[in-house]
Amino acid sequence: MTWDERQRTIFGARALHRRRELRLSNAELARSAGVSTGVVTKIEHGRPVRDSNLEAVRKALSLELDQADVRYPDEVELVMTAVAEWILSKGSQRHLAALEVIRFIVARGASVHNGTGPESSSSEPEG
Structure with missing residues (x-):
């Protein structure tokens, strides 16, 4: 299966999120999947890897891999x-x-992560 850059980027972000959710280090995931840490890094950064490596990491993370959904x-x-x-x-x-x-994006991200953005407030937006 051939994935475009966007699909790789989205799956990579999902893989990174899932790895962190499972509290796994890059090395622990690599060991569990039977791939190198470099492969895990490539996947998480949306870079191309062999399908077999992608599948191994997907299984290790128990992620779904539906190309149409990515x-x-x-x-x-x-x-x-x-x-x-x-x-x-x-x-x-x-x-x-x-x-x-x-x-704007960087400032927005910082405000959300620091608890000062709209998502951190329980009040309704003004308007």
């Missing part, structure tokens, strides 16, 4: 497309627009 939800695809179009519309200033998006 995709971004339609809403995420829509937002990604809109942001990409907005950045490209900035012409020669597109690099600054991309940095603006990155800064």
